[in-house]
Amino acid sequence: MIIVNGERLEWSPGKTARDVIKEKNYLFPLLIVRINGKLVPRKKYDSTVIPDKATVDIIHLMSGG
Amino acid sequence: MADREMITIEIDGKSVSIEKDSTILEAAREVSIYIPALCSSELVEPYAACRLCIVEVNDGRKTKLVTSCNYPVRRPIKVNTSSETVLRNRKIILEMMLSRWPNVQLIKDLAKHAGITPPRYQHPAVDLNPNACILCGLCMRICEQGIWENIINFTNRGADRSVQMPYDSEQPHCIGCGACAEICPTGAITMIDDPNQPYDADMVRRAGMRITEEMIRFDKEQCDMRGVGTAHLVEIMDAYDLLPVMNYRFGKHEDSSKISSDVLRTFFTKGKPDGCWLGCTMACAKAIENFELKTGPYKGEKVLVDGPEYETLGGSSNMGIFDPRFVIEYNFYCDTYGLDTISFSTGLAFVMECYEAGILDMEKTGGLEISFGAKDAALELLHQIGRGEGFGLIAGKGIRYMKKYFVENFGADPGFVFDIGMEAKGMEYSEYVTKESLAQQGGYGIALKGAQHDEAWLIFMDMVNKQIPTFEDKAEALHYFPMWRTWFGLCGLCKLPWNDVEPADNAETDEPAKVPGHVQGYCEFFEGVTGKPQTMDSLIGMSEKVYNFQRVFNLKMGFGKREHDAIPYRSAGPVTATEYESRQDRYDTQLREDVGIDPTGMSTIEKVAAMRKYRESQYEHLLDAVYKRRGWTNDGVPTVAKLMELGVDFPDVIELVRKHGG
Structure with a gap:
């Protein structure tokens, strides 16, 4: 189990930052991903594996009128 | 966006993995291998005009000379950036450049590095100006591709080739953004006319150029x-x-x-x-x-x-x-x-x-x-x-x-x-559903002009990120963002460049939602125009005066008290059974976890009523917190003390707010 933006989410071995973004249907492009407080660069979403019991913050910025 | 296909190539014996269709020049920079290039910039499409970036490529079948700035990597190749053939050809190109522009420092440095002594011949179109245009085309490409204008371009041919505005006349479409001067590698372009006479035109231009650069680099993959x-x-x-x-x-x-x-x-x-x-x-x-x-x-x-x-x-x-x-x-x-x-x-x-x-x-x-x-x-x-x-x-x-x-x-x-x-x-109301974001309900309800989101758009911070969980957190956001966005109105600026493109390092800042890099840019913009240095706090201070004054104006016109910040219930929660049932799991969970009511056995109408009682009280608590943060009475009226602190304590203003308990 991991915590994503304060909500529980099932964990499985090999689950990446990209997998969580897809599972949560986070389509918004201006995201900041932190795993246990550590920033994950955009280029590394596919290759960054999330450990079990991690706290994941996927911060959405703002845009639009 | 999924990660792109990566290809591994070898440059001077070093292995580098790079996204497919990147250029050899980009790959070389990844592994800190220097290839000279005069007409290349990450801000514009490659042009291969100067030819200095030539390298030798072996694709397994043959070896050839290519310009590295526009050669796309599509399969594993071996690159040699300093073979005898490369160096000999590069030297000839540099020698010709030096003969034409002998005093341009950039050319002199490259020629010296390549071991060229004074050139062996005199160029018929020699230009002795140390800031001579070297015809790299960066200026016209940034104008066309970066600014989406075509103010300058090449004119004439051969030795007469030069960069000009059409017909060598002033173009009214040129706003003097300075992108061409900024990107010019020799200082050949200078800005000479600043009709608005800002205090420091270069400071204004630099702040603008940073946004332009971000738009060119990042917009396609950010908000498009x-x-x-x-x-x-x-x-x-x-x-x-x-x-x-x-x-x-x-x-x-x-x-x-x-x-x-x-x-x-x-x-x-x-x-x-x-x-x-x-x-x-x-x-x-x-x-x-x-x-x-x-x-x-x-x-x-x-x-x-x-x-x-x-x-x-x-x-x-x-x-x-x-x-x-x-x-x-x-x-x-x-x-x-x-x-x-x-x-x-x-x-x-x-x-x-x-x-x-x-x-x-x-x-x-x-x-x-x-x-x-x-x-x-x-x-x-x-x-x-x-x-x-x-x-x-x-x-x-x-x-x-x-x-x-x-x-x-x-x-x-x-x-x-x-x-x-x-x-x-x-x-x-404008077009956002606010039911799941209490802060945004306040963003609409408390907004001075009426139900508009352009004072504060907080739904992601509140509902998705869970960054502002307490009433005090929400009140702080409902102080900062309306003040910040009021500042755009004060200066006659559009807010979109503030947060519809993001600086490269924004994620590493303490408060990325505020886009601190851009706030700094606006401070410089203001200083560049007026000559008065600014900080984030001083910009907010400008707005706070005006915002409170506007609230007093609302009060005078009969719209400035707590009762006027009320919202229609549809803004806060489901009005009908159909709405509730369309998101029943969500609402049942909230009743259980947030309200402390077990929805088992309750009819939908009963559940709608229970949810309403809870959400309406939440909104009232929010108003309490926001008014307190803003220095207003519990009835939403700016206090005399607040108005004195802000320096807008004019006699008729004080008389009015006193009448309403301020």
Whole structure:
């Protein structure tokens, strides 16, 4: 189990930052991903594996009128 | 966006893995291998004009000389950046350059590095100017590709080739953004005319150039504002259950993809600046040309339509209409009649729900069957509003008027129409569903001008990120962001370049939602114009004076107290059983976890009532916290002490607020 933006989410071995973004249907492009407080660069979403019991913050910025 | 295909190549014996279609020059920079290049910049497309970046490529079959700045990596190759052949050819190129521009420092340094002593021959077009133009073409490419203008370009041929404005005359389209001068490697371009006489024009230009650079580098993968403008929000809002559907009852719809940005992109005029603000490199306002109208006084004519933006598209889903041609047509006629697409569409969504609820019928609407999705009836009513005829005379006066009219003349249940009539302070809501974000309910309700999101758009911070969980956190956000966005109004600036493109290092800052790098840019912009240095706090201070003064103005006009910050309940929660049941799991969970009520065995109506009691009390707590943070009384009136602190304690102002307990 991991915590994503304060909500529980099932964990499985090999689950990446990209997998969580897809599972949560986070389509918004201006995201900041932190795993246990550590920033994950955009280029590394596919290759960054999330450990079990991690706290994941996927911060959405703002845009639009 | 998924990671792209990576290809591993070898450069001077070093292995480097790079995205497919990157250039050899980019790959070399990844592993800190230096290749000289004069006409290359990450901000413009490669041009291969100077030829200095030549390298030797072996693709397994043959070896050849290529220019590394525009050679795409598509399969594993071996690159040699300093073979005997490369060095010999590069030396010849440099020798020719040095003979033509012998005093340009950049050329002199490269020539010296290549071991060239004074050239062996005299160039017939030798230019002794140390700031000579070396014809790299960076200036004209940044103008065309970065600024979306074509102010300068090459003229003449051979030895007479030079960079000029057309016909060697001043071009009125040039706004003096300075991008060409900024990118010029030799200082050949200088800005000589600053008609507005800012205190420090270069400071203003540098702040502007940073935004331009970000737009060029990042926009395509961030918001694609240049491609589709704010229309990209349609699919995003739908994904987060925030797209208003059928008068804000729901937040998504299976047909929303029919009005998504991908569809609108096929209509938009492409590759041209929009003309909203000359030289703005965000260029997010879009236009549609040659659109044939199907209705109204211009039926059959082909017209140019300015838009649609997100709100106009969201307004359409709010009317239950998912037809791009309808959106474009109602956009055109709202503009033509001088109507706001938000007020029209939100007003029509209210009319449609009233029609479906039986408050209106064909007799009352003068024959219009105006249920959700009725696009022909919606357009007819738009034309009636434009002409000031029929039911349009009533609908055109807005929701606040209609609510009263429907109660007094059609026997409507006042509670119901006040719950679903989405307006605050007499202004219609813009197009976001706020039910799951208490902070955003405040963002709409407390906004001085009425129900607009442009003081504070906090839904992601609040609902998705869970960054502002307490009332105090929300109140702080409802202090900072309205003040910040008021500052744009004070300076006559558009807010979109603030946060619709993000600096490369924004994620590493302490408060990325505020985009500190851009706030700093605005401080420099202000200083560059006025000569007065600024900080983030001083900008907020400017706004706070004005914002409080505006609240006092509202008070004077009868709109400035707690009762005027009330919101229709649909803004805070589900009004009807249908709404509740459409998101039953969510609401049942909230009743259990947030309200502390076990919903088992309760009817939907009972659950709606329990949820309402809770959410309405939350909103009142929010108002308490926001007023306290802002230095207002619990009735929402700025205190005398606050006005004195801000220096707006004019005698008539003090007299007015004292009368209201301030």
